[in-house]
Amino acid sequence: MQGRLMAAERMRRGRASAKAPAGLRHRGRALRGAPSTPPTNIIEAVLPQARDVIRRVREEDTGPLGRLLRSRPATRRPTSMRRPVSMRRMELMGRQVLVIRMARRRSGPAGMRGRALSPMPGRVPRGLSAIGRSRATPVVGAALMAAGIAVSRRLIARSGEAGRRDFGNRWSMVTVNCPPERLASRSDLPEPLARLGDAVEIRVSRAPGDRGTELGARLLEERRGRGGMMALLGGEDPRRAVRRALREAKALIEVGEVIRRGEVTPERPPRPAEKVMELAGRRGGRQ
Amino acid sequence: MKALCWEGVDKLDVQRVPDPQIVNDQDAIVKVTLSTTCGSDLHLINGFVPTMRPGDVMGHEFMGEIVEAGPGVRHRRVGDRVVVCSFIGCGRCWYCTHDQWSLCDNSNPNWELAQEVFGFELGGVYAYSHALGGFKGSHAEYIRVPFADYGTFLVPDDVDDLDALFASDAAPTGWMGADLGGVQPGDVVAVWGAGGVGQMAARAAELLGAEQVIVIDRLPERLAMTERHTGAETIDFSTTDVDAELRERTGGRGPDVCIEAVGMEAVGGNGQHAAEKIRRRLGRPQERPIALRQAIHACRKGGSVFILGVFGGSVDRFPLGAVMNKGMTVRGAQQHGHRYIPMLLERIAAGELSTSHLATHEFSLEGAPKGYQMFKNKQDGCVRAVFRPHG
Numbered sequence: 001m002q003g004r005l006m007a008a009e010r011m012r013r014g015r016a017s018a019k020a021p022a023g024l025r026h027r028g029r030a031l032r033g034a035p036s037t038p039p040t041n042i043i044e045a046v047l048p049q050a051r052d053v054i055r056r057v058r059e060e061d062t063g064p065l066g067r068l069l070r071s072r073p074a075t076r077r078p079t080s081m082r083r084p085v086s087m088r089r090m091e092l093m094g095r096q097v098l099v100i101r102m103a104r105r106r107s108g109p110a111g112m113r114g115r116a117l118s119p120m121p122g123r124v125p126r127g128l129s130a131i132g133r134s135r136a137t138p139v140v141g142a143a144l145m146a147a148g149i150a151v152s153r154r155l156i157a158r159s160g161e162a163g164r165r166d167f168g169n170r171w172s173m174v175t176v177n178c179p180p181e182r183l184a185s186r187s188d189l190p191e192p193l194a195r196l197g198d199a200v201e202i203r204v205s206r207a208p209g210d211r212g213t214e215l216g217a218r219l220l221e222e223r224r225g226r227g228g229m230m231a232l233l234g235g236e237d238p239r240r241a242v243r244r245a246l247r248e249a250k251a252l253i254e255v256g257e258v259i260r261r262g263e264v265t266p267e268r269p270p271r272p273a274e275k276v277m278e279l280a281g282r283r284g285g286r287q
Numbered sequence: 288m289k290a291l292c293w294e295g296v297d298k299l300d301v302q303r304v305p306d307p308q309i310v311n312d313q314d315a316i317v318k319v320t321l322s323t324t325c326g327s328d329l330h331l332i333n334g335f336v337p338t339m340r341p342g343d344v345m346g347h348e349f350m351g352e353i354v355e356a357g358p359g360v361r362h363r364r365v366g367d368r369v370v371v372c373s374f375i376g377c378g379r380c381w382y383c384t385h386d387q388w389s390l391c392d393n394s395n396p397n398w399e400l401a402q403e404v405f406g407f408e409l410g411g412v413y414a415y416s417h418a419l420g421g422f423k424g425s426h427a428e429y430i431r432v433p434f435a436d437y438g439t440f441l442v443p444d445d446v447d448d449l450d451a452l453f454a455s456d457a458a459p460t461g462w463m464g465a466d467l468g469g470v471q472p473g474d475v476v477a478v479w480g481a482g483g484v485g486q487m488a489a490r491a492a493e494l495l496g497a498e499q500v501i502v503i504d505r506l507p508e509r510l511a512m513t514e515r516h517t518g519a520e521t522i523d524f525s526t527t528d529v530d531a532e533l534r535e536r537t538g539g540r541g542p543d544v545c546i547e548a549v550g551m552e553a554v555g556g557n558g559q560h561a562a563e564k565i566r567r568r569l570g571r572p573q574e575r576p577i578a579l580r581q582a583i584h585a586c587r588k589g590g591s592v593f594i595l596g597v598f599g600g601s602v603d604r605f606p607l608g609a610v611m612n613k614g615m616t617v618r619g620a621q622q623h624g625h626r627y628i629p630m631l632l633e634r635i636a637a638g639e640l641s642t643s644h645l646a647t648h649e650f651s652l653e654g655a656p657k658g659y660q661m662f663k664n665k666q667d668g669c670v671r672a673v674f675r676p677h678g
Contacts, residue, residue, distance in 0.1 A: 212381060247398065256313075257313060259395075
């Protein structure tokens with residue numbers, strides 16, 4: 001019990017000492033306009049953020065996604081010309097995702113007046129393939145879905161616990177199955193963590209019960225670089241490198257090696273749905 | 288080498304793929320002697336599990352001979368006849384040292400993706416999507432086995448290959464359902480599913496002291512096999528009301544422990560299957576927890592339900608009210624095989640546990656697509672199709 005209290009106190013102090021990171025402002029901008037309580041209308045809740053993400057990718061991203069978006073007309077079509085959108089939230093593998101469908105293009109105005117939303121053609125698609133089967137541009141669809149995942153996660157987090165908004169520069173944590181003495185000094189850190197040098201701060205503490213040693217790392221403020229959605233899309237999020245270094249350090253301490261996948265399936269261009277899954281994977285790593 | 292590859296939903300093909308290599312020091316290369324189909328493979332074939340990629344080699348339940356060992360392998364040698372656990376465990380993380388091997392911290396190289404899917408990552412497993420490691424499977428001539436000192440088990444001389452084969456997955460999975468389901472001497476245990484895992488769960492319950500074991504399925508040949516090899520009673524759910532039948536057989540109490548060994552593609556009676564099909568057409572989640580719902584409903588007050596069948600994501604219409612109001616314990620896990628395999632091999636050697644009867648059909652690797660077709664469609668009484676990659 002005493003150990004648990006100490007651990008709780010440790011965590012409380014750790015969070016309290018976290019400075020408000022610059023990245024929060026960055027993310028806060030993305031969430032501008034979001035209501036303070038979870039809205040019931042998912043379209044109203046997500047569309048502004050989704051548009052903002054696409055706008056930022058169009059304006060700032062130097063990668064292929066940004067180039068592709070910039071090649072499309074930036075101006076919005078008049079309302080009367082826009083195809084109606086249906087959006088709904090569904091669960092995929094335990095996650096809230098947003099499925100966006102553009103209505104079928106009608107031959108004339110009479111068709112548009114007939115029904116606001118046309119039914120989806122053919123069989124109702126499965127899971128992520130909904131994007132591919134809709135009339136939305138796959139890239140835009142992927143971006144919207146990524147935004148949907150991010151915003152849905154945030155809405156869920158907000159509805160559950162208001163205090164979880166300080167997600168900017170959390171400690172990444174792993175628990176290593178070894179005594180704390182094994183990590184008594186910085187020179188004891190395995191190479192993946194040691195390689196990060198002064199870019200990270202490290203903390204080590206005894207885990208409650210027989211659970212070993214809690215090992216944490218986080219980037220120092222000035223080394224954080226770009227984070228958020230841009231880094232996520234570009235695969236450059238430095239926090240991801242910290243998470244991977246922690247995992248590899250844990251594996252090296254516990255088993256002496258980091259398991260590798262070995263021979264991989266022959267390369268082919270990823271499908272849009274797989275690309276979204278990969279993006280979701282980059283968001284993983286919550287230690 | 289030749290291997291059976293997943294090429295898309297309902298598409299399997301035997302192809303030439305690169306030979307496996309020692310990637311980590313603690314790897315071994317196993318020449319596959321026998322490899323078998325598993326009901327959970329059908330979830331991959333039917334497209335229920337995302338993150339599969341064309342070219343992925345199928346198969347996770349196998350045995351064979353070590354033909355190469357990495358420099359970090361201390362307790363196995365070339366020539367050892369071994370059965371290999373389908374889950375990969377490092378043996379030294381907190382979960383492995385606490386006998387929860389399928390939750391291993393260090394055996395899934397795709398942990399980031401798995402964390403996003405489940406909240407925390409699982410251990411790696413052979414041929415079960417890239418979220419669970421992306422490892423090549425055993426329906427091949429050779430396979431790479433990471434952490435070989437922990438994941439391979441020497442087969443006693445008096446246990447033949449076919450018996451040892453099912454100690455890889457079906458037997459330990461079934462045993463775990465009875466063990467962690469909390470079967471006590473004198474209990475009444477009901478098992479949904481008379482496939483390989485269900486039959487093993489039924490036999491495990493008997494060996495753990497259950498006084499009455501009842502297995503529920505709809506296929507007469509499987510029900511007959513279950514009665515013949517495990518001694519359990521059976522119920523054909525296609526001809527009777529399972530709930531009423533269980534009450535009648537248990538003095539109105541309901542089973543003490545219910546083990547669900549079916550998974551997300553259950554077939555139900557009373558229009559449930561049709562309802563699930565409609566939900567599928569409407570784009571709702573496709574997992575069909577029909578057997579699980581029935582188990583929770585039938586279980587006695589304060590009883591225990593263990594989920595052995597594989598589920599991938601979320602299911603709707605989960606009877607949470609029954610769980611809460613009846614004071615039930617619901618538990619599930621992928622198999623912690625390392626915990627049980629040595630004991631199971633001893634029981635097989637002692638004649639307490641029979642497994643080879645599950646192998647109803649044998650094929651070469653070239654015949655594997657046909658084997659899966661028969662297994663999937665339950666043709667010719669197929670319970671398990673077994674492949675011999677080296678003839």
